[in-house]
Every structure is written in structure tokens, then in C-alpha cells.
Amino acid sequence: MKKLLLASTSTLHEGTYxxxxxxxxxxxxxxxxxxxxxxxxxxxxxxxDQYTKIAQQGFSHIGKKIIGIHTLDxxxxxxxxxxxxxxGGGNTFLLVNELYQLQLIDIxxxxxxxxxxxxxxxxxxxxxxxxxQTTNDMPIIYPPSFQTLGLVPFNLNPHYLDPDxxxxxxxETRETRIKEFHTxxxxxxxxxREGSWLLINNxxxxxxGNLTARIFEQGKIPYEWDGKTNLPFIK
Amino acid sequence: MKKLLLASTSTLHEGTYxxxxxxxxxxxxxxxxxxxxxxxxxxxxxxxDQYTKIAQQGFSHIGKKIIGIHTLDxxxxxxxxxxxxxxGGGNTFLLVNELYQLQLIDIxxxxxxxxxxxxxxxxxxxxxxxxxQTTNDMPIIYPPSFQTLGLVPFNLNPHYLDPDxxxxxxxETRETRIKEFHTxxxxxxxxxREGSWLLINNxxxxxxGNLTARIFEQGKIPYEWDGKTNLPFIK
Numbered sequence: 001m002k003k004l005l006l007a008s009t010s011t012l013h014e015g016t017y018x019x020x021x022x023x024x025x026x027x028x029x030x031x032x033x034x035x036x037x038x039x040x041x042x043x044x045x046x047x048x049d050q051y052t053k054i055a056q057q058g059f060s061h062i063g064k065k066i067i068g069i070h071t072l073d074x075x076x077x078x079x080x081x082x083x084x085x086x087x088g089g090g091n092t093f094l095l096v097n098e099l100y101q102l103q104l105i106d107i108x109x110x111x112x113x114x115x116x117x118x119x120x121x122x123x124x125x126x127x128x129x130x131x132x133q134t135t136n137d138m139p140i141i142y143p144p145s146f147q148t149l150g151l152v153p154f155n156l157n158p159h160y161l162d163p164d165x166x167x168x169x170x171x172e173t174r175e176t177r178i179k180e181f182h183t184x185x186x187x188x189x190x191x192x193r194e195g196s197w198l199l200i201n202n203x204x205x206x207x208x209g210n211l212t213a214r215i216f217e218q219g220k221i222p223y224e225w226d227g228k229t230n231l232p233f234i235k
Numbered sequence: 236m237k238k239l240l241l242a243s244t245s246t247l248h249e250g251t252y253x254x255x256x257x258x259x260x261x262x263x264x265x266x267x268x269x270x271x272x273x274x275x276x277x278x279x280x281x282x283x284d285q286y287t288k289i290a291q292q293g294f295s296h297i298g299k300k301i302i303g304i305h306t307l308d309x310x311x312x313x314x315x316x317x318x319x320x321x322x323g324g325g326n327t328f329l330l331v332n333e334l335y336q337l338q339l340i341d342i343x344x345x346x347x348x349x350x351x352x353x354x355x356x357x358x359x360x361x362x363x364x365x366x367x368q369t370t371n372d373m374p375i376i377y378p379p380s381f382q383t384l385g386l387v388p389f390n391l392n393p394h395y396l397d398p399d400x401x402x403x404x405x406x407e408t409r410e411t412r413i414k415e416f417h418t419x420x421x422x423x424x425x426x427x428r429e430g431s432w433l434l435i436n437n438x439x440x441x442x443x444g445n446l447t448a449r450i451f452e453q454g455k456i457p458y459e460w461d462g463k464t465n466l467p468f469i470k
Contacts, residue, residue, distance in 0.1 A: 013403035044411055045418030091415050093374075133375055136406060139328075139368050140416045146377050159406035168248035170429055171394035176279055177373045180326050183280030184375050194405055 001115040003028075004151060006125035007197040008158045010058070010089055018058035018121075020195065024208065026062045028117065028199075029084055034065045036082040040098035041090025041123040055088055079107050082116055089122025089158070092135035096127060097143035109149045118151070122158045125198075129155035130187045134178060152200060153188075153234060155181075160191030160214055175214075175222060182218040188233045189216040190225075205231055236350040238263075239386060241360035242432035243393045245293070245324055253293035253356075255430065259443065261297045263352065263434075264319060269300045271317035275333035276325025276358040290323055314342050317351055324357025324393070327370035331362060332378040344384045353386070357393045360433075364390040365422045369413060387435060388423075388469060390416075395426030395449055410449075410457060417453040423468045424451040425460075440466055 005021075005028050012020045029035065039051035046054075052068035059066055066086070072078045079085065085108070087095070099105050112118045120128055126135050127148040134155045163173040172180070178189050191214035192198065199206040207213055207227025215225045217233055225231060240256075240263050247255045264270065274286035281289075287303035294301055301321070307313045314320065320343070322330070334340050347353045355363055361370050362383040369390045398408040407415070413424050426449035427433065434441040442448055442462025450460045452468055460466060 009405045011405055013405060042415075042418070043407075045415055094415075094419070134373060136373075138412045138416055139370065139374060139381055140419050141368075142381050146374055159404065161404060161406065169394065169396060170244045170246055170248060171371060171396065172278075180277075180280055180329075181373055181375045183277070184329070 002113060002151065002200060002202050003115065003117045004112070004128060004200040005117075005119040005197055006128050006152075006156060006192070006200070007119070007121045008125070008160065008192040009194045010121035012195055016058075017054055021197065022061060024197070024199075025059070025119070028119065029062065029064060032064065032083045032117065034067060034082075035059065035084045035086050036069055036078055037066045038069050038085065038087040038095075038099075038124070040070075041088060041092065041095035043088070043090035051088060051090075055086065075102060075104060076107050079104060079111050082111070084117040084119070085112065086119045087121075087124030087127065089124055091140055092123040092126050092132050092137045093139050093141050093143055095123050096132050096146070096148060097141045099127070100144045105149065109151065112149065112151055125156050125158050125192070128152055131155060131185075133185065134181055134189050136174075152198075152205070154231070155187050155189045157189055157191045160193045162214075175216075178216045178222075182216065186218040188218075188231075190214075190231070191216065191222075203234070205234070237348060237386065237435060237437050238350065238352045239347070239363060239435040240352075240354040240432060241363050241387075241391060241427070241435070242354070242356045243360070243395065243427040244429045245356040247430055251293075252289055256432065257296060259432070259434075260294070260354075263354065264297065264299060267299065267318045267352065269302060269317075270294065270319045270321050271304055271313055272301045273304050273320065273322040273330075273359070275305075276323060276327065276330035278323070278325035286323060286325075290321065310337060310339060311342050314339060314346050317346070319352040319354070320347065321354045322356075322359030322362065324359055326375055327358040327361050327367050327372045328374050328376050328378055330358050331367050331381070331383060332376045334362070335379045340384065344386065347384065347386055360391050360393050360427070363387055366390060366420075368420065369416055369424050371409075387433075387440070389466070390422050390424045392424055392426045395428045397449075410451075413451045413457075417451060421453040423453075423466075425449075425466070426451065426457075438469070440469070
């Protein structure tokens with residue numbers, strides 16, 4: 001009974017932290033009081049404590065208590081016994097490196113696969129995929145591996161951005177970058193625009209928000225997915 | 236007698252490959268007939284042969300012959316004996332991985348340090364820095380290390396982009412990403428805008444093109460460098 005909510009971003013323009021997701025979070029965490037928070041992606045380098053405070057603010061309206069995993073002595077047991085788990089965004093390299101150094105990758109995967117509800121935003125969504133290789137982040141630290149939790153049979157590209165037809169910038173577009181990924185890898189990629197999130201109940205994957213997602217498969221022209229059917233590459 | 240030309244990009248909007256650099260290339264390679272080309276960054280996944288053809292077109296007007304290193308049996312000797320070396324842009328992870336797999340990192344560093352002229356564009360400029368950790372590229376392959384050639388005492392961020400004050404996108408700006416790098420690393424970063432390039436003659440570093448560069452040092456507010464003085468962090 002796998003249950004995941006994978007969001008492109010924590011915050012929308014003119015919104016506050018998690019504000020656009022409040023109704024969804026209310027239903028997702030209906031029977032849950034406490035959520036274990038993983039702050040290791042440290043957006044803009046803020047401290048684990050600072051980040052945990054921000055996460056708490058995002059969950060105060062629906063009355064949930066947030067516990068920063070960094071404050072606990074036995075993080076392995078904390079994951080195993082958590083009512084629910086939330087990983088916030090930031091730098092994916094830093095997040096993945098921390099999870100490997102603390103030897104938390106396997107217990108996270110096992111616990112979520114057994115049914116502990118999981119929510120990720122941005123980098124926290126990225127690690128639910130097969131690998132972190134479609135992150136947008138800078139490689140500020142060298143992790144022991146790019147393999148991630150593999151909770152879904154694809155990779156995610158959060159904050160997916162459409163090419164700007166008016167742009168004069170010659171840096172690669174997001175689409176070009178993902179195509180480069182597919183010259184060496186055959187894992188499908190879901191480009192998740194800001195304001196979109198995936199709800200996963202076992203094998204059933206639903207796209208939420210008002211936007212379509214852009215799907216990239218090796219050797220195919222990228223296409224839009226409206227979420228009304230299951231992802232075409234899932235048999 | 237180190238001699239490097241490190242460009243932010245190979246191509247400007249409404250220009251052709253290397254067109255904006257023709258005059259500089261003419262002087263830089265005045266006494267040189269043949270340039271060894273390293274095509275391993277494979278932009279958009281094009282083949283080494285295709286990429287070498289594009290590079291040849293960029294150097295045809297000034298009458299230089301381009302030799303793709305991938306066509307040679309002994310690439311180590313080819314670097315050692317090259318008249319000049321050019322590394323094109325593309326994916327930095329792929330480029331660095333290839334250079335490590337082929338065991339070419341050390342001979343490249345040594346040869347350029349001894350005076351063989353080197354030109355890089357984008358990923359090819361990135362590898363001249365201390366590490367590849369301020370690349371904009373996706374981690375499409377896991378290289379054995381993020382260490383690069385260390386030909387200059389800083390890192391580069393090619394295709395540097397200023398934050399767009401009108402943007403509603405919540406993905407990290409380039410400046411935020413580089414600040415995240417500095418939460419863990421103290422290597423200065425030169426943000427090189429498209430249309431800019433660095434000329435390096437031994438320890439003397441000149442900024443060319445019509446734009447300033449944005450300089451990031453750990454613990455300091457980022458600032459502009461107009462190239463009229465040497466880089467402030469170089470003693």
C-alpha cells in the first residue's frame with residue numbers, strides 16, 4: 001500500500017510555503033498527527049533547524065506536528081516508526097549525499113514501500129525516482145551514487161520549464177538537457193511543472209493541479225500527459 | 236607560459252558557431268596550423284564526428300585544420316604533441332567522465348601548463364577550473380570525480396544568467412545555486428555571461444567582450460568585475 005505525494009515545488013509565486021497544497025495535505029494526512037521531516041537538502045544553505053521551522057509553519061494550519069529528523073539520536077528507527085515522512089526541497093546532491101552518509105537510503109525505501117505515507121517537494125520528489133540524474137541542481141557535493149529511492153518507475157524533473165521562444169540565451173533548455181540524459185539512459189522522465197503534483201496509490205498514479213506534465217521517453221518525441229489515463233510507459 | 240581562452244559560449248544568438256570570436260581566434264592561433272579537438276561533451280548527444288565537423292566549420296575562415304581526438308589511436312601522445320587544444324561545450328559530466336575513463340586528465344593539465352594553447356567553450360571552459368561543481372548541466376553520467384584541470388585558481392559558471400526580476404518561476408536562480416555551492420566550498424566562482432571570454436597569459440587574466448563578469452566569493456556579497464584590474468581574489 002504505497003502512498004506518495006510528489007510535488008514540483010513547495011511554494012508558488014505569490015503563495016506561502018505549501019499554501020497551494022493545503023487541501024491536498026489535509027486529506028493526505030487525515031489520520032496522522034506527526035510527520036518526520038528530512039531537512040537535508042538545505043535550500044540556500046539554511047540550517048536544519050531553520051528549515052524545520054519553515055516546514056512546521058506549512059503544516060500548522062492543518063494541525064500537524066513536524067519533527068526534524070536531525071534532532072533524533074536514532075534516525076534509522078525514526079524512519080521505521082514514523083507515521084509519515086516529508087522531504088523538503090533544496091540541493092539534491094546535498095540531500096542524496098547526506099542520506100548515503102547516514103545510511104538511510106535503504107530504510108527509507110523499505111518503509112515507504114511498506115505503506116508509510118511520503119511527501120516530497122522538489123529535491124524531495126526527485127529522490128523518489130530511479131536516479132537523481134534529472135535534477136536541475138548544481139553538483140555542490142560528490143555523493144557516493146546517483147541512485148535514489150526508486151519508489152516510482154521513472155525519474156522526475158521538478159520545476160519543469162518550457163523553452164522560452166523569445167529567449168536569446170544559448171544555454172541548454174530543460175528539454176535539451178533531458179534529451180542528453182536519454183542519450184545514455186532509458187529511464188522515462190516526468191517533467192512536472194510548478195503547481196503540479198503526483199499522487200501515487202500503489203501502482204495508480206494521478207496528476208493533480210491544473211497543468212499537464214511533459215513526458216520524455218528515450219527515442220520518442222516528448223509529449224504532454226493530462227493524467228486522465230495512466231502513464232503510457234507503465235504496463 | 237600558460238595560454239588559455241575560456242569562453243562562456245560557442246555561439247551567440249543570431250550568430251554562427253564561433254562567429255563572434257573570429258578575430259580573437261585569429262590572433263590567439265596566429266602561428267598554429269592544426270588544433271586538436273576534444274568532442275567528448277557531445278551537445279544534444281551528437282556524434283564525435285558530427286561535432287568535429289561543426290568545430291572545423293568554425294575554424295575554416297581562419298584556415299585552421301581541426302583533428303578530432305577520438306579518431307586517433309594514441310590520444311595521450313596526441314595531447315602531448317598538439318600544437319593547440321580546443322574542448323567544445325556540451326554536457327560537463329559526460330566530458331569529465333570520458334576524460335577520466337581515457338586517463339587524459341593529467342596529461343591535459345601538464346601539457347597546457349607547459350604552454351600548449353588551450354581554448355574552451357562552455358563545458359570546455361568549465362573543466363579549466365578547480366572543479367566542475369558550478370556547471371549548469373544535468374548529471375547524466377556519474378564521473379569518478381568532480382575534480383577538473385585546475386588551470387585557473389577558481390571555478391567557472393558559463394552561460395551566467397542574471398535573475399529575471401519579472402520571473403514567477405520558483406526554481407533556484409543561478410545566484411542562489413552558486414551561493415549553495417559556497418555553503419560547502421570556498422573556491423571563488425567567475426560567472427561568465429554569454430559574449431564574454433577570459434584570456435589567460437600565465438597569471439594575467441583579462442576579461443574580453445562588452446560585459447562585466449559576476450564574481451562570487453564565499454562569505455561575500457557577489458560583485459561585478461570589469462576586467463580592468465586583475466581578479467581581486469588573486470594575490
